[in-house]
Amino acid sequence: MPYLRGLCNFCGTGCGHFLRVENNRVRGVYPLPGHPLSKGRLCVRGWHIHELLQTEERITQPQIKYGDRFKRVSLEEAISFVAEKLKSISGQEIAFLGSPRASNEDNYLFGKFARAVMKSNNLSLSSDAGQEESAITLLQGAGWPAMLGSMERLRQADFILVVGGDLTKQNPIIASEIHYAHRAGAELVTISARKTQMAKLSQIHLRPEPGTASRLLEAMAKVLVDEGRIAADFISRYTEGSEKFLKYLESLSLQEIAHLTGVEIELIRTVALKMAEAESAYAFYATGIQSLDHRTMAALFNLYLLAGKLGRPDCGINPVTGISNLLGSYDMGVSPAFLPGYFSVEDKAAWKRLEEHWQIKLNPIPGKSVSACLSDDSSCRVLFVVDHDEEIIRNVKKIKELDLVVYFGAYENAFARLANVIFPLTTYVESDGTYTNCERRVQLSQKKVEPPAESRPLWEILTLMAKALGHNWTYRSAEEVMTEINRVVPQYAGITYGKLRTGWGLKWPCDEQHPSGTDSLLAEEMSRRFCFILNQDEKLAFLPRLQEKDQYPLKLVVGRSNYFWHQNSIMKKTFIPKREYNALLLLYPKGFVEISEEEARRLGLREKQQVRVVSEAAEIKLAVRISPDILPGMLYIPYFIDEMIPEFLHRQVADLEKNEEFFLPVRLEKVE
């Protein structure tokens, strides 16, 4: 077989590629030149996806665990086994952990199975906190939950601001587009405490102290007001809430913020004015595994709104998703906060609408995220999990105590060993499905190789299971599922396989008004006004903790961003990326804490020396890794060492893992 056109399934960039298929196995990959976003480029992961796709470490048989041993069974047997158990389970007793790597069709039916068949709203993804926060923030501000601008006009930009984690590692091809725009003349500014590669590529790198990025952005807004550079016409025509926001800005002192963030006023001023002067200005931040907190997102949004850099074709705030279909999973409502199409779970009319579409009575009591179901002493007894691709599994103890864990997956994974029943799934090249990248671009991935005999797409297994539970589900293909999505998810109304087969995907909203998709959010097309987001005050109390310098003088930031792919189970099924990612783990088998050169010198620490990191609540022993990328006064622990979670991070983990703006005050002690 020759090279076949397709799309990469690793991160939320959704690059185009060719896969070389030989004797039903994927033997090579090559970038696809015409793709509108990736334009013939791939990153280190994308260049090795064929290594994953031909791995021997596949789940290929339905299995049921009896005692300690798994027994191979037929698909029918496994389905009737699960269906029998589910008959006595109520909606409160079951939770559904979806996969941001699964297709829209699979995610849609997964959600429908939870809500319509099991009457459960306990439905979430594993790496969702930041994406949910981002969707909520942008819905609040713009009524539009994802990328507001377009990637296609980026190379003509005048100003680009990147806030937070390192896009060159998370979404290298997005970072590459930013880099090319910069090379073509755009001013590039990065805000991050760590000196990332993105920062090295920028003209200006602002390094606020951890936890203060939001204040820095608010200070920039204040500069615009002070210098008379706000977009007054735009604000009065298209926005509401500006009076309150301006009043809030009045209460800020630039001197105070400069002191708090460690960034000089003059630099804050320069960046703010460059942004205001730019005809075409964009901002980027990552969601999901390395996101910002709500306050920073809101501050960024307000800043761009004040400068009038939203609602135009050549401007925008662009959140970037870290996993292939993270955005699509939210579009399909795999979330405790949203129904399919971003209708709020609090919205009674939305439930009614869904009941009409699905022709079934639903349970409108909002559910919880899976991690909430597992960490509480909740009544959860059953867990459904799809393709978990992180090595770390939280709440293992609770999971072991459940009555039933059902795992659906294509690849072998530690989570499968905790399961009672395992269903083998097809990979994204073994069945049709659509995936939505961070641009809102829905792309079709077509079947290229035959799956193992017993493997099925998730939608097919769920259809059989719903039937076994007495529901009249009749889906015969992913395309049929999409025709239902067209009716239920308004943003997807006009997205058809026919259109997707012959093009480069469609950016939602794609409907009657926009039959070929929508490039960016335009103010004149909006049915409502932009809103300044004004819930700053509540978290102000958080800041004075920064001053606690005596007992716990260092700020510990726990990040997954730079090391997420290290701990990724699918990465470990490749050769070259595994080698590259493992190098670091091999050197620090028990984890490390990153510390600046200055701090190491001051404390008399050398590379790989053992230290104790002590917080108010706990302590942990780790090796020192001296890094030029860290500010003095700051420590960085990559969140990928299993034992760290129960031993050290305790209950802080929920907050800490959300984003790198949270920090823990600690001190370092030498281990004698």
Added chain:
Amino acid sequence: MYWLEKNQLEQLVKKLAKDYRIFGPRRDEVSGEVIFDWLENLSDLDLQASIPYNPPKFILFPHFEEILKYRYDHRSKKAVIERINLLEPKALVGIRACDLTGLLCLDRFFLGQEFVDEVYLEHRKKLFIISNTCVRPFPQCFCVCTDSGPGAKEGYDLDLTFTGEGYIVNCGSKKGQKLAEELGLKEAGPEASELRQKIIDDSISSFDRFALENKAWISRATNRLTTGFIKPEVWEYIGNQCFECGACSFVCPTCSCFNIEDVNSKTGDTYRVRTWDSCSFEGYTKMAGDHNPRKPVEDRRNKRFFCKLSYSQSKKYLRPGCVGCGRCARVCPGDIGLPNVVTYIRREITEG
């Protein structure tokens, strides 16, 4: 030399297809972009198409290839090693001069040294090569800077040059001669040879008009790279822009580095796999005990360009390691393809 009428091309390919699996440039139906590929459908062959996005390297040196199989018997304590039989003979139809030059570099790496690579040899000896003169350069091309085009000089079985009406056919081997004779092609006199040279000269003089993406005056850079007088700041500037994706190596017609991995299958057999590798990766030069002679990214970049352009390395290939195809510039997320690097090196020379 012979003449090949336009409509005889199909005949030639069909005849070749009886004994060979045909590879050649085809257009992707959605993007319209050109890829060098196995042609299931012979009519997909498009000799007028622009330089393919991928070099034909993968046909002899695949991205991922099982090169042998073994099984260890625990009872007898013996390993049974099995050679993997390679595919049928292959024909590369319409390979561009730069890519053919690249292939000859690969030959020198895999076959021309102390140890002959048997797997590569298997692929190589069953190959039929038909080159295609670039009568007009493409935007990314700079083969005139690297002496590797626009017309092929050696290494082909047959060489085609399009005249607008038909092709001038040059035979480069007995195999090629035989095929031309069997097809009953019309013999051409010395005027064909002159015409071919004129077409190539015209192509060269049109680089200024058409090949505008890249320029790489490599001789000064070669001098600088060989003597090692390039300032560390230049490498650092280049290194900061490297995304460490490996693409430059993967798309390079002359890059030959590979990795070996043994993969246990569920049947109990172990497959030895060879995959492409790249000097841009940190793990590539990593040694035991955390030693790495090329740890910083700029050292790794520096190594790649040393390999492509230094005199000492060029002696091994009998030419520079760059063939001027411009692919590394197109696939690079950091915009540090070889032409840009040469520019940065030359800029430093001029700036003193």
